[in-house]
Each structure stands twice: as C-alpha cells, then as structure tokens.
Amino acid sequence: MPESTALEQYLTDHRQQFEDDLCELLRIPSVSADRNYAGDIRRAADWVAARLRRLGLATQVVETGGHPLVYAESPPVPGAPTVLVYGHYDVQPADPLDQWTSPPFEPTVRDGNLYARGATDDKGQLLTHINSAQAWIETAGRLPLQLKFLIEGEEEVGSESLNKFLEQAADQLACDVVVVSDTAQFAPGQPAITYGLRGIAYFELRLTGPQHDLHSGTFGGGVTNPANALARMLAALVDDDGRVQVPGFYDDVVPLTDRERAQFAALAFDERAFLQRIGADAATGEAGYTTLERRWARPTCDVNGIWGGYQGQGGKTVLPSTAGAKFSFRLVPRQDPRRVAAGLRELFTRICPPGIRMELIEMHGAPGALVSLDSPYMQAAARAIERGFEQKPVFIREGGSIPIVTAFYERLGADTLLLGWGLDDDNAHGPNEKFSLTDFHRGIRASTYLWQELVGRGV
Numbered sequence: 494m495p496e497s498t499a500l501e502q503y504l505t506d507h508r509q510q511f512e513d514d515l516c517e518l519l520r521i522p523s524v525s526a527d528r529n530y531a532g533d534i535r536r537a538a539d540w541v542a543a544r545l546r547r548l549g550l551a552t553q554v555v556e557t558g559g560h561p562l563v564y565a566e567s568p569p570v571p572g573a574p575t576v577l578v579y580g581h582y583d584v585q586p587a588d589p590l591d592q593w594t595s596p597p598f599e600p601t602v603r604d605g606n607l608y609a610r611g612a613t614d615d616k617g618q619l620l621t622h623i624n625s626a627q628a629w630i631e632t633a634g635r636l637p638l639q640l641k642f643l644i645e646g647e648e649e650v651g652s653e654s655l656n657k658f659l660e661q662a663a664d665q666l667a668c669d670v671v672v673v674s675d676t677a678q679f680a681p682g683q684p685a686i687t688y689g690l691r692g693i694a695y696f697e698l699r700l701t702g703p704q705h706d707l708h709s710g711t712f713g714g715g716v717t718n719p720a721n722a723l724a725r726m727l728a729a730l731v732d733d734d735g736r737v738q739v740p741g742f743y744d745d746v747v748p749l750t751d752r753e754r755a756q757f758a759a760l761a762f763d764e765r766a767f768l769q770r771i772g773a774d775a776a777t778g779e780a781g782y783t784t785l786e787r788r789w790a791r792p793t794c795d796v797n798g799i800w801g802g803y804q805g806q807g808g809k810t811v812l813p814s815t816a817g818a819k820f821s822f823r824l825v826p827r828q829d830p831r832r833v834a835a836g837l838r839e840l841f842t843r844i845c846p847p848g849i850r851m852e853l854i855e856m857h858g859a860p861g862a863l864v865s866l867d868s869p870y871m872q873a874a875a876r877a878i879e880r881g882f883e884q885k886p887v888f889i890r891e892g893g894s895i896p897i898v899t900a901f902y903e904r905l906g907a908d909t910l911l912l913g914w915g916l917d918d919d920n921a922h923g924p925n926e927k928f929s930l931t932d933f934h935r936g937i938r939a940s941t942y943l944w945q946e947l948v949g950r951g952v
Contacts, residue, residue, distance in 0.1 A: 497942075499632050500628055500629070500632055500941055500942075501938075503628045503631065503632050504628055504934070504937060504938060504941065507624075507627075507628070508934060511620070511624050511933070511934070511937065512607070512930065512933070514544070514620065514624075515600070515607070515612075515616065515617055515620050515933070516600040516607070516609075517540070518537065518540055518541075518582070518611075518616050518620065519598065519600045519607075519609040519610070519611055519612060519616055519617075520598055520599070520600065520609075521533050521536050521537045521540060521598075522584075522587075522597075522598045522610070523536070523537035523582055523583050523584055523611070523646065524583070524584055524585070524586050524587070525560055525583035525584070525646055525647055525648075525649050525650045526585070526586055526649060526650050527586060531560075534560045534561075534583065534646050535561065537582040537583070537646065538554055538560070538561045538562075538563055538582060538644075538646055539554065540582075541563045541582050541623075541644050542554050542563045542565070544623055545563070545565035545623065545642060546565075548623075548626055548627055548630050549567075549630065550565040550566060550567050550626075550640075550642070551565060551566050551567075552564070552565040553565070555658065557654035557657070557658065558653075558654060558657075559646075559647050559653060559654040560583065560645070560646030560647050560654065561646060562643065562644065562645050562646070562654065562655060562658055563582070563642070563643075563644040563645075564641070564642065564643055564644075564665075565641070565642040566639065566640065566641040566642070567626070567635075567636045567639055567640045567641075568635075568639065569639045570635075570636070570637065570638050570639055570948075573637060573638035573639065573947075573948045574638055574639075574668075574669040574670065574947055574948070575638065575639040575640075575641065575667070575668045575669050576638060576639070576640055576641070576668060576669065576670055576671075576672055576944070576947065577641045577642075577643060577666060577668040577670075577671045577672070577901075577905070577907065578622045578640060578641065578642045578643070578671075578672050578673075579643050579644075579645075579671055579672070579673050579897070579901070579909075580615050580618065580619030580622070580642075580643075580644050580645075580673070580674070580675065581615050581619070581644065581645045581646065581647075581648035581649070581675070582615075582616060582619070582644055582645075582646055583645070583646040583647060583648055583649050583650070584610050584611035584614070584616070584649065585610065585614070585649050585921075585922045587610045587924075589924065592923075592924035592925070593924045593925055594608070594925055595608055597609060597610040597924075597926070598610060600612070602930070605929060605930055605931060606927040606928065606929050606930065607927060607928050607929075607930055607933070608925055608926065608927045609926065609927075610926050611926070612919070612926050612927055612928035613914075613915040613916075613919040613921055613926060613927065613928040614675065614915070614919070614921035614922070614926065615648070615674070615675045617914075617915075617928040617933055618674035618675055618913070618914050618915060618928075618936065619644065619674065619675075621674060621914060621933065621936035621937045621939075621940050622640075622642075622672065622674065622940045623642070624937045624940075625937055625938075625940035625941040625943075625944065626640055626944075628937075628941050629941065629944060636944060637944050637945060637948045638944055638947060638948050640944070641666065641668060643655075643666065648675075648897075652896070652897055655897065656897075656900060659900055659901075659904040659905075660904065663904050663905060666904075666905055667905060668905060668907050669870075669907060670870045670907055670908055670909070670910060670947075671898075671901045671905070671907050671908070671909040671910065672909070672910050672912060672943070673895075673897075673898070673909055673910070673911050673912070674911075674912050674913055674914055674936065674940075675895075675911075675913065676891065676911050676912075676913030676915065677913045677915040677916055677917050677919070678913060678914065678915065678916055678932070679760065679887050679889055680761065680916075680917075681916060682882075682884060683761070683884065683886075683887060684878050684881075684882045684884060684886040684887075684914075684935075684939075685886050685887050685888070685889045685913065686871065686874055686875060686878065686886050686887075686888050686889070686910065686911065686912060687889055687890065687891045687911035687913065688863065688864045688865075688866060688871065688888050688889070688890065688911075689789065689790060689825075689826065689861065689862065689863045689864070689890035689891070690826075690861050690862045690863075690890070690891050690893070690894060690895055690898060690911075691789070691790075691792070691823040691824055691825055691861045691890075691891070691892050691893065691894055692823070692824035692825070692826070692828065692830065692858070692859045692860040692861035692862075692894055692899070693821055693822065693823060693824060693830070693857070693858060693859055693894045694821065694822045694824060694830040694833045694834060694855075694858040695797075695819070695820075695821040695822075695855075695856040695857050695858065696819070696820055696821070696834070696837065696853060696854060696855060696856060697817065697818070697819045697853075697854040697856055698723070698726070698727075698817055698818050698819075698820070698841070698851070698852070698853055698854075699815065699816075699817040699851070699852040699853075699854070700719040700722055700723050700726075700801075700815065700816050700817065700845075700849050700850070700851055700852075701719060701814065701815050701849065701850045701852075702716060702717050702718065702719040702722070702812075702813075702814060702815070702848055702849055702850075703716055703812070703814050704814065705814050706802075706811045706812065706813055706814050707811070707812040707814075708810065708811070708812070709810045709811055709812040710810055712812050713812055716812065716848060717846050717847060717848035717849050718812050718813070719801060719813055719814065719815055719816040719849060720801040720802050720813050720816040722816070722845070722846050722849050723799070723801060723816040723817065723818060725844070725846075726841060726844055726845065727796055727799075727818055727820065729840065729844055730794050730820070730840075731794050734779065734780040735777070735778050735779035735780055735787075736779060736780075737792060737793070737794045737822070738840065739794075739822075739833060739836040739837050739840055740836040740839050740840060741832060741835075741836045742792065742822075742828075742833060742836060743792075744832075745827045745828050745829065745832070746792060746825055746827070746828060747825060747826055747827050747863070749786060749790050749791075752866070753790070753866075754786065756887070756888055757783065757785045757786060757789070757790075757889075758783070760785065760887060760889070762784075762785055764776060764784055767784070778791075778793070779791050779793075788892040789889065789890035789891065789892050790825060790890050791825065792822060792823060792824050792825050792828060793822065793823045794820065794821075794822050795820060795821060795823075796818055796819075796820045797818075797819045797820055797821055798818060798819040799816075799817070799818040799819075800816065800817055800818070801813045801815060801816025801817060802816065819856075823892060823894070824860065824861050825861050826860070826861040826862060826863035827860075827861075828860065828861065829860065830858025830859065830860060831858070833858075834855050834858070837853070838853055841853060859894055859896040859899050860899055861894070861899075862895075862898045862899055862902060862908075862909065864908045864909070864910070866888060868908065870908065870910055870947065871888075871910065873943065873946040873947045874886075874910050874912055874943060874946070875888075876942075876946045877939050877940070877942040877943035877945070877946045878912065878939045878943075880938065880939065880942045881935050881936065881937075881938035881939025881940070881941070881942055882935045882938075882939060891911070895911075898911070912936075912939070912940075912943075914928075914932045914933065914935065914936035914939075915928060915932070916929065916932070
C-alpha cells in the first residue's frame with residue numbers, strides 16, 4: 494500500500510482537476526423528470542462511464558426501459574471485502590429559474606461554495622468516491638479492495654429501472670457493504686454517519702355519503718356529513734400524547750437504547766434556532782421524547798392533504814357528497830408497512846359512521862433501516878471520516894426514507910453506510926443548490942482512507 498503521505502500529496506496536487514471534472518459534469522442538465530432532457534441524461538451516463546473506464550475499471554452502460562445505469566468494477570482482492578458504491582447522475586428540475594443567482598447549469602464559485610443544480614445531490618458527493626479510486630489506482634497501481642460502482646439516472650423519479658436491475662443482477666452486485674453519499678453532515682464542520690432511516694406507509698382515504706351535495710340547513714343533522722366523518726376518523730389516529738392509535742402499531746417498534754439517547758442528547762442541537770429556521774412557534778410530538786428523537790427514531794402519523802366541500806370565496810351552506818385525505822406514517826426499523834395497513838383498516842372499519850362508504854387506498858410503503866453502531870464497517874467509516882475531516886463523526890438517524898437502502902438489504906443482504914458530505918442548507922431540491930468545496934475535498938480524503946480502513950482493520 495502507498496504511504497498516506499503519497500495519497501495526501503496526490504489529493505493535494507489534483508484538487509483543481511477534481512473541481513474541473515465536477516464542473517464539467519454539472520454543466521450537463523441531466524434532469525430525469527423531463528423527457529426534453531433525454532439526450533443530456535445519456536450524455537451524463539456516458540460521461541460517468543468514460544470517467545470509470547479511464548481508471549481501468551470494467552465498465553458498462555446498462556440499457557433499461559428508462560434511463561441507463563452505469564456499472565463498473567475493479568478486480569477482486571483476495572482476503573479483502575467488496576464494496577458497492579451507489580450514486581445517481583440525474584438531477585431535479587431547476588425551476589423556478591428566476592430565483593437562481595447564477596444559471597443552474599453554469600457552475601459558479603461564491604464564498605467557497607460551488608453553485609449548480611446537482612452540486613450536492615448527487616454529482617459532487619458521487620465524484621468523491623470516483624476521485625478516491627483514482628488516487629489509489631494512480632498512486633499504488635490498484636485498489637486495496639474490490640469496488641463496484643452502480644450509478645443510476647432515475648433516483649429523482651423513483652428508481653424503477655434500478656429496482657428491476659437489482660432483481661436480475663444480485664449475483665453481479667454481490668458485496669459486503671454498500672456506501673452511499675447522498676445525505677448531509679450534522680452541522681458545518683461536524684461530519685456524521687447516518688445509521689438509521691425511517692420507513693413509510695402512505696394512504697389515501699375517500700369517504701362518500703349522499704349521491705350529491707346537499708343543502709346543510711335542510712339535510713344537516715339527518716344525513717352523515719362525509720367531511721365531519723373524515724375529521725373524526727383522522728383525529729382518531731393520534732391521541733393527545735402524540736401516540737398513534739392504530740391497533741398493533743407499536744408492537745414491533747425497537748425502543749431507543751440508553752446509548753442512543755445519550756448520543757442524541759450530546760449533539761449540539763439548538764432547538765430555538767431550529768424552530769426559527771422553519772418558522773414554527775413550538776415543538777410538539779410524542780410525549781416523553783426530545784425533538785431529535787421524535788424526528789429520527791420514533792414513528793409518526795401526519796395528514797399530508799385534505800379536501801371536501803366548498804373551497805371558493807365566501808360561504809356556501811353545503812353538506813358535501815365526498816371528502817378525502819392523504820396521510821402517511823413514518824415507521825421505525827422492524828415496523829412492517831403491511832401490518833400497519835391491516836391495523837389501520839381494522840380501526841377505520843370500526844369507527845366509520847353509518848351512511849358513509851369508505852375506500853382506503855394503500856399507496857406505497859417501505860420499511861426502515863438500521864445498522865448496528867458496533868458494525869466493523871461503521872467503525873472503519875468513523876476512522877476514515879476522522880482522518881478526512883480531522884473531526885470525529887457523530888452518529889445520527891434520518892427521519893426521511895431512502896427506499897433503495899432497504900432494497901439493497903433485501904436483494905443483496907448488505908447493510909449501507911450513509912456517509913454524507915453535504916449540509917442541510919445546500920438547497921438540494923431548490924434554487925441556488927450548492928456544495929462546499931472544502932467539504933468536497935474532505936469527502937475525497939475520507940473516501941480515500943475508507944478503502945484503507947476497511948482492509949487494514951480486518952473487516
């Protein structure tokens with residue numbers, strides 16, 4: 494293996510090249526949601542493939558029914574683990590364009606940040622791992638372990654082609670652990686490893702009463718009002734202590750350990766600043782838990798949309814014929830979306846009032862994910878990040894869902910290391926998306942040392 498000083502010197506000497514490469518990729522408007530950008534999607538896939546081929550990796554562009562996948566691998570290394578690096582080259586639409594300070598596909602540096610659509614989500618973070626592979630190959634002639642790269646072009650639109658590919662190519666993708674950098678640090682200068690994700694169960698409820706809208710004065714009190722019924726049924730989902738009332742909902746919930754609660758409590762989280770940033774007056778939720786615990790590691794229920802009756806200007810005394818809502822549960826690891834759906838149907842069937850026809854639609858669901866804090870892969874990542882950032886990472890959970898992480902575990906039997914180099918204020922899906930160039934280079938260093946740590950400590 495090369496000396497660390499040789500790797501460090503290489504990374505220092507190639508800083509500008511790494512930035513130039515990132516800007517080149519960012520200039521390609523690879524918007525997956527808009528068919529008008531199909532040619533640019535192809536250009537981005539070809540760019541990534543060419544970059545991997547230059548490193549001598551066996552590379553292929555996999556044609557799908559949608560946007561192409563890029564797959565590449567280095568040779569196996571006896572006695573060393575195999576790592577699958579996942580990322581995506583597609584980006585969100587740049588609208589609204591008038592809110593960008595500089596054009597979204599003309600990378601611009603301001604105050605140490607690189608501004609462009611895709612800078613942090615996910616082109617910049619993805620390239621940190623390709624650049625680290627380059628450093629090893631050009632310094633030592635080879636990687637210390639086998640790397641497999643799986644880069645998709647549909648992450649922003651649901652990853653349909655990738656999920657099909659996982660079913661067909663599990664043997665090809667076999668690995669010991671998956672590495673994903675598409676998340677964020679805990680705070681500026683405070684790197685983090687995300688070891689837990691919540692899952693989701695999403696539903697639509699439709700209630701129908703009389704065959705058409707009725708005069709509320711003539712018929713009110715004699716016919717069940719679907720809007721009233723909807724309000725009562727939604728209110729029955731959560732009690733005054735923030736506990737979800739679906740039968741069996743908490744049966745499979747894994748409680749937070751004392752170790753986890755202590756780690757969360759030790760984080761430099763300013764609740765007042767958090768509330769000011771989102772424009773809220775107070776934090777609420779399940780009794781007995783802190784704001785971070787509620788957001789990251791406790792299950793929840795939230796109404797996402799609601800409709801029924803008159804919505805126009807002024808008043809209209811109407812008893813609506815229909816009413817409906819969309820709502821979702823965020824699930825913690827081991828909760829099964831199917832069991833939640835069964836309990837929900839049981840509850841609603843019991844409390845749905847006479848005169849109402851109920852339709853409960855199960856829209857989509859995905860379980861949560863949790864990686865042991867004592868995993869040797871987790872500990873190797875922590876050491877690598879400390880070397881790359883010169884700061885020990887903290888261990889956090891994420892309240893959102895990343896279904897592909899669950900898919901990797903189900904299809905490949907491999908846990909995922911979520912190593913995010915971005916920041917919460919990078920505006921990943923909004924105007925003026927950015928990525929700190931300092932963190933870009935720190936991420937490259939951390940990735941470079943990750944491959945060494947995974948091998949050197951006998952993982």
